[in-house]
Amino acid sequence: MAAWLRRRGRLEDALQLLRSAPATARVERQRGGLHLEYEEWAAARAAFEKSLVLDPRSVEAWHGMANALQGTGALEDADAALQRAIELDPAYAPAWVNRGALLRLLGRIEPALACFQRAVALGHDTPETANAVHGVLQDLGRPADALSGARALIERHPDFVPGHESLAHLLWEYGAMRSRGEDPLGAFRAAALARPGHRPMQLAFVRALVQTQRVDEALAWLHSLRRRAPEDPVLDWLTADAMDRLGHDGASALFAAAHRHLGNRSTEFLNAHARHAFRTGRMELARDCAQRALRLDPANQEAWGHLGIAWRLAGDAREHWLFDYARLIADLEIETPPGYADLAAFLSALRVTLDTLHLTAGQPMGQSVRNGSQTPGRLFGRDDAVLRAAESSLRASAEDWLAGLPHDPRHPFLRIQQRRVRIVGAWSVRLNASGRHANHIHNEGWMSSAFYVALPPSVCAPARPSTAGCLQFGQPMDELALDLPPRRIVHPKPGRLALFPSYMWHGTVPFDDSAPRLTIAFDIQPAS
Template sequence: MHRNVTATAGLTMALIVPSGLVRAQQPSADAVFDTASESVVAVRALDGNGNTGSQSSGVVIAPGVVVGNCDAVREAGGVAVAYQGQSLAAEPRHIDGERDVCSFTVAGLSAPPVVPGDTPSVRPGQATVAIGASKKNRHALSKGSIAGRRSIAGGYYLTLATPLERGMAGGGLFDSTGRLLGLLVAYDDDLNFVLPVEWIAALPQRHRDAQPPAASILNDLNRSIELHGKGQWLTLGRHAERWIRREQNQEPAWFALGVAYAAVNQKPVAVEVFRQALRIDPENTDAWNHLGIAQFELGQFQQAAIASRRALRIDPEHAAAWVNLGNAYQNLDRHRQAIHAYQQALQIDPALADAWHHLGNAYFSLNDFQNAVDAHQKALRLDPNNVDAWNNLGVAYHRLDQHQNAIDAYQQALKRNPEHTNTLVNLGNAFARIGQTRNAIDAFRGALRIDPNFGNAWVNLGNVLGHLARNQEAIDAYREATRTDPDDAIAWFNLGISHDALDQFQDASDAYRQALRIDPKHVNAWHNLGIDHVNLAQYPEAIDAYQRALQIEPGRAATWHNLGNAQLALDHNQNAIDAYWRAVQIDPGKTETWSNLGLAYQGLNQHQNAIDAYRKALQIDPQIARAWANLGSSHQKLGQPQDAIDAFQKAVQIDPEQAVAWHGLGDAYLALKDYPNAREALHRALQTEAGSATAWYSLGTAYLGIKDYPNAVEALQKAAQIYPEHADAWNNLGVAYVGLRQQQNAIEAYRHALRIDPAFAKAWAGLTVAQASAGLRADMMESWQTLQRIDPARADTIRRVVIEPQ
């Protein structure tokens, strides 16, 4: 089974896998330090006597202008900047206490300004160099990388996987080209931060003269990021609520609260909280991204896509937002757009294992199984322990008919999680495809030991058992599937198939009706239900079922064919013809349909049309004995005995046991008065089908043709014993008895024929003759008078030959 994709968060603390990319021809960390350290100074707070108090670091951003944190401004005395052994007086220039960014004017400072970078281009895992002024009057260097980033007004607040010495706070974080990314914020030994370089550019607009400067939000922000990274959701929620009570318009506080609610599965509340964060800061990419994630988890895929697109409008390089947009598109069945979104994410960061995994799922949805395999393999190179990726890789291999590769992938998944029931079921299916049914059954039963209510496992177990003709066991498995999920149409449908295999047609019908209760458009269920109604001789119900199937899928030749058969069984020959014609228009190569079309035409005595249909069948397959036999019958009906003989002979050459063909051949010879060949053919027919009254009748008629009255009597008596209502057999038996001069037996035979058919003129004529031969004149005249009423012409002949002979 192919699992649905899940939303991906790329926030705060190391939530995106580091890319590990190294740009060609970039300066080394030491080279960056050598250049950038020239622009880093020490910032000292002075007491009222000019003595140094606390010390932090600063960065030169313009000639004679230093920026750092606001610690020195918050202290009572003055500020000095130390650079290359000089101590230079500094005057506050711009103050943003809330963000803890202050700039100073420093007369006589000769340090070169830094080259500013930007934070939206920063990626987790990116190599960085942190430079500050240590307490030992030297520059301190710390090499490391970005652990995470958090969207915040104006840029990204960065998390450092880099230790800082004391005094480095306020110094600069530089990328591998020496550009300034932001100012260092010390937190603790294992966790430090960087406020974005964009906040420095915003200083003039946010400057406030208030003394002391406003309280900084950084402590609360840093604490929220720390709690997020540790997964302490309840503590994070309480911290955010306290923060909001103090400062209702702080977007980071609302964002932290939304993250906490989402993490404890309060998604509807999280959605509203993220919306509040966005009312405060509509340009916050992470808030839009997390809003989309929460909406995705609520099944609101369209809204999730909108939120992700809003995030990307602000920051087109937000890889996690591209991934989440892809996830939303994937669940909206917009698979090509999903692929584009995942590819965008991977252009930004090729090491996003989840993006490769989801890309594979999207390719799979488009039946592009080779690309799905490639994407899942790349995901697994980055994250070999992704069980779902191993499982989905196996599914893609399965669809490529690479079943051993699929088995290997499933086994890798189970090596990491032996209780992954979906993978066990998929493994069972792969074993089944290569004929390893014992292993398949073991895999399905393994899944069911873990989860006895896993309906799909019961269904697939039933499938394998059914394939092995262990139909009762298959029925038991499907019953378990319907117990666990009474609305599983597939389980009910397969249950019907297993009942059919045991000729339990009523039980099969009941199962198909359950499938149709759940899925009224299950065309195969309607089709099979029709077959069961035919097997139960419920032809009107079969016709209704086939018609329902054809309303859903009018192009099913097999269903039109079966509909024709049901109509034919009711002698609805014209309806049968209409159905068969629809079938052969769709599939003109089906011999059985052409042959049955011929039968329907025969039922309407349209024998030339029947001949045309049989010849179509025989063009496709000249070895169908029954079609040759039926062709012969139509030729016989049209008075074409030689053509009939040719057709019947073809039939018995193909199938010497074809009694119908021998019988027809005998009748054709009879029509030509070729009595020896007729007798031989009819004897062959009776060797195979001794209970055929019509064959005995024809044989008796052949004996009559050569005046072999004893054998005629024997054959015609057989016909009458098998089918006592065969009026012609009784009539011809009377003729044979007359030939033997057994007039009383003849009279009894004729009277049998007339009890069956009181208007049978030939029998009245024969009875009149027999009575005349027996000297029963009164009876003769009574019979003749009846004949005169029924057939005056025949009666006149009898009068002239028998009653009043010349």
Template sequence: MQNFKAALTAYNTKNFQKSLDIIDEFKLSNLDAHLLKAASLTALNKSDKAIEIYQFALKNSPKSTPLLENYTGLLCKLGDFISCLNLLNTTATTVSPKLTLNKLEALIKLGHLLEANKLVQLINTPTNLEFRFLWLKIELHEALGELDIIENIINKLPEAQQNNIYISYKRACNLRNMGRFNEALDLLLNIEKKKSTAPEVLYLIGCIYKDLNNNQQCERYLNQCLTIAPYYVPAHESLNKLYYSTKNNKLFLSSYKLVKQKYEPHPVIEHSFISQLIKSDSYESALDVSTNALKLFPNDQAILHAHSVVLGKLNDHEKAFNLLNQLVKKAPHESRYRIDLANYLIMNGDYINAIVQLESALKYDYFNQEVWAYLSTAWRLSANDKYHWLTNYDQYVKVFELKKPKGYSTSGQFFENFTDLLLNLHAHSTQLLDQSVRSGSQTEGHLLFRSNKLINDFKHSMNNCITSYLANLPKDQSHPLCSRNNNAFKVNGSWSVKLGNKGFHANHIHPAGWLSAPSYISLPNELNENDTNKSGWLKLGETCLNLKEREEIARSICPKTGQMIIFPSYIWHGTYPLKSTQPRLTVPCDVMPIL
């Protein structure tokens, strides 16, 4: 007992190694000793060894609440929410506040939002866990897109809690998503005055200055962020997007070069640098950087994959193919590697092996939209009946009329007002690195989260269309679209696109979606059903692989102002080039099921 107290004292005074030494020296092996040893290992960033201790202890004490609390808490910390939830569902026989909160966190992070929402209603937390419960409630409403509820929750908190740095930061994120940029900025600048130099705070300040079109202050804060956190990848990527959009070729990608000169090499920086070079079509430079990065980190899979992409861009397909083959063998669960390998197989006409790779990917990631997109192509080219089962354009592509919102005499009046709002947002938008838009602009952020009556009116009409679409889907528990339909949904992303003369969308799919739903807000007079060139029309089925005579446009649709077209996110789509001096204005969105 005395030895355990000594180990516990060492732990409480943050002498974690001494705590471990005492436990090992005196061979302490009861449950309390196992818990203390695992906690000490966790504090020393030896999580793998801590998990081994928890698993060993679990065999002898499978019903121990403290053991399950600590173990599932560590799994949450490590982001292994699947293991956490499985453990709680199969092992926990008693309920404690900590276990319940661990389960709630796992449900939220895994997107099981309906179950999480039910669980929230049942939770009564002790005082020492109130803050964590508050934080998880905010994260749940964030995941559901219920930003007004988050604002109401925070507004009802005592002033001391509202002024908590973490709550202030969370509220600033929420206000930014709502388009209330100045309020968000005021909160963050107050945090900064409290001498908080957390990179997340400086980064968000920089991003909000970009939202406010203050590029100078945006650049300043992003650079400040990188001064204190040189490996903070989001700041690098945002800063260089700024330089790219403002055509500052002299400074574009300079942040990576500076970090590489001043600090020790880091794989995340190398990978991000290569990715930005690829996006800017600088393939020769990307080859130099990726080749050197592999000398530093020869076993880093992300860098190896980026190198394979560069080789492909430079038409060294054999080397790229061989490298992807190696990656698939090393990491069979990684869908990305199998998708890229399948692309080469499709381009080479080896549809059978492409299907093998893609169907193998589904075993690990069944609802991956890219996997289904390329699988549809391989099935079509191999005359497989599953192509029609998956795509069935007549069944799954639907055109809806957006109903006139209340308070407007005509639909035309509403869409004219909405057009004015969107054009104002596009006034400061530019073509960015990572968009499918060509000769046009795309707004940033989640458009439909903004606090605005016109947007709210549009959302109401849009939601009615989506509800109608879901109500008419067939039942099929093996289908990637139909199997997740329980008539509950949320908009996962939304933006506006303005195409100019000769503008178009390159063929693409929406990896972050379930349904894709572009709405047509303002269209040029030239768009009409008799146009043989199909200027500005939507086309479905043609891939991004440039398969030439093997490509197929399965359906072309001439959209009309006030329409919304809904289809599965895995269906290939793009547009015919626009021939008009008038802009083509749309609001696309990604829709996800609430499960």
């Protein structure tokens, strides 16, 4: 009965039924699965632990346990659980797929590829698995193979939206591999035209248009969609956002209409509405949207960033309580990792490694990079000695700095007492002349960073009066149309590490130099 209720989306009824059922291995597995759907990781883990006590050889329970552990950030423990599931049943393809995805998160790219290939060999040749393989091939520096596979995937599965998104990203970033005159969104557009009733396809294509700054086309597409579905609040929201970017009248009314349906359940919408409110000078509305978003998700980094800007515009001292530009921005030099004569030797070796990973010709879609490139996938975890040394040294520096901060249970950053951390994402950025990072925040982190590997001579020249190439804090994104100067400027130097809360607005000042500006960035969460 619980399975029947679950298939019909009645998750709470299914969970209530299982709570009153006798504790068997099967019942506990089902309870764990329901908790996973609610993203109740601790409860899911407890249920799978009980199931494994009753049936320690259950492949499904070990697989579920891995999902629960991954949800809490215990990635190595999750990998051990997946390995146990595979030991019990080497032909259980879902465990191979999940282990491939987990190893990719950990940066172990070649073993991840082997896991996905094993799943395919076992008959799990789904479009999702194929798309994951193409992502791993890109991580491995094989973009031509990734692109060839992505083209073949949408030929075989033209309705598979993630496949179209992956192909568009590859064509956008690796322009040299496009056919003459090929539009990176051409195949995506053709698929959307052929499937006017495929809502996920339509929405994904519109978002791709906006990410590539084709807002006029996105707006025209949305007008057509709204004629077919005039009461769809998501279409109202996306149309309002496109109109807002182009400075068209009517965006406020559409945002208000969408707010009646989405304002109590979507933090993404509330953040978009807050951005519109800033652009149109309605600061109280921006503050209200930010506060509503934080009631839904108290750890939402963008909402905290918006609330801090609203406080700043109102002259509210809580801006400085939240951002505390002097204390919550670190600017420190890392220790030289073991095995290197000095920091300069380490940075030289690190630069050589990073240069081999910057293969794209264009900036990534929907990111802060302007006139530069960003490495794909996860930088750390790869089988590379210099990257392992960098990860260890950077993590140690972050933990040392955190140990000196006070605890404040009311503060979104300082309320976390855990001083051991895990790196949840890492990448390298190489900016070219006139390149910069547009002002932004990091939604996936709790703490974020910038580590300087190599800088143009004009940026690191001593006693220079210019701020070119510097890291700036406190100036919100350009799209908010707020004339606010930065609150703090950090002058970069090779071997130095900047650390700051992920909700802190930050970006870089453009520079004019033939040599690139090479950095590593990573997001951090407290260790579980």
